[in-house]
Amino acid sequence: MTEPCSDDDRVRVFAAAERLQDSMTDLGAELATLRAYGQHNRRYIWGLFVSLALDVALSIVVAVVAVQANEASSLANQNRQAQRTTCEAGNQARAVSVQLWNYVLDATKDDPRNQTPERKALIAKFRTYMESAYAQRDCAAADK
Template sequence: MTDPIHRQATLAAALRLNESMEHLGDEMRALRTYGKRNRHYIWALAVSLLLDFILTVVVIIVAGQANNANSLANANRNYQIDSCNSGNATRQTSRDLWNYVLSLAEKQPQNETPDRKKQIADFRAYMEKAYAPRDCSQIGK
């Protein structure tokens, strides 16, 4: 049979092995918790990087659209200024035409009466006001 010294040594070794296994189990639980926490961090980092990429793409698209809108606004402003200048040229031509017609009418002997002169002057004043040039420098400001 076994002697009591070997038995005590065997029991002591078994106790140490049991303690080691318990300690190993605690370490494995700690490592499992550590690994789980790290996996969560990795997923959070991956999601964060994905969101950063998506936001970068969105910002690039929005910046491009803003640039296009700005270009379109500038083109529209230039078109409005050109239209205003063209309108002023047309109004000047109309004023010139009416002034020519009114000058001819003033030279007619039947229009030399004070009433007719006043009518021609009133019409000339109305025409100058109606065909007054527009201030094109204020467009888009």
């Protein structure tokens, strides 16, 4: 049968049981530490995910803004070119009007009725007005 346990055996068994209990207590504490560390890491992972999502969203917004700025710049260049073309066409039209009025005034120059000093002064005044009214515009100033 079984032999009765000696006191020495009992002390060893109890000591082993206490060591086992201490190990389990230490293991529980270590497990709690690991659980807290895991939760901490999961928060970091979620924060990183949110940061990455915001980064992608902001990159898309920046790309859209860059495309719109490029389109606005292109449209501004087109408008500037159209303005210059319109200015040059206006200058050509004014030059034709000046030529027409000079032709009319020169054609009537030999008429005896236009030889009086009053008529000559009136024609000179009209030519001065015509030159200021039909003066060429500076189309290059629109580009500045």
